[in-house]
Amino acid sequence: MNKNEVRGKARKLKGRLKEAAGVVTRNRRLEKKGAAERTAGAVEAGLGKARRKIAEAVTGIGKAIKR
Numbered sequence: 453m454n455k456n457e458v459r460g461k462a463r464k465l466k467g468r469l470k471e472a473a474g475v476v477t478r479n480r481r482l483e484k485k486g487a488a489e490r491t492a493g494a495v496e497a498g499l500g501k502a503r504r505k506i507a508e509a510v511t512g513i514g515k516a517i518k519r
Contacts (some may be wrong), residue, residue: 456500464493 467490474483 454500454504456503457497458500460493460495460497460500462493463496464490467491467493 467486467488469486470489471483471486474480474486
């Protein structure tokens, strides 16, 4: 896991908590902010995963060339 994945997952969790707090308190604005933050966290985690997969592929290619 890289920094983007960790930050994204943390942001996603924070968004879920905000969204749940908004539902419980019937605060639509907090609920919407939480949903937006959760989505942004998912995007950031996905970006981090893509970066990691690309790095793994490049490393694999490099190792294959050395052989």
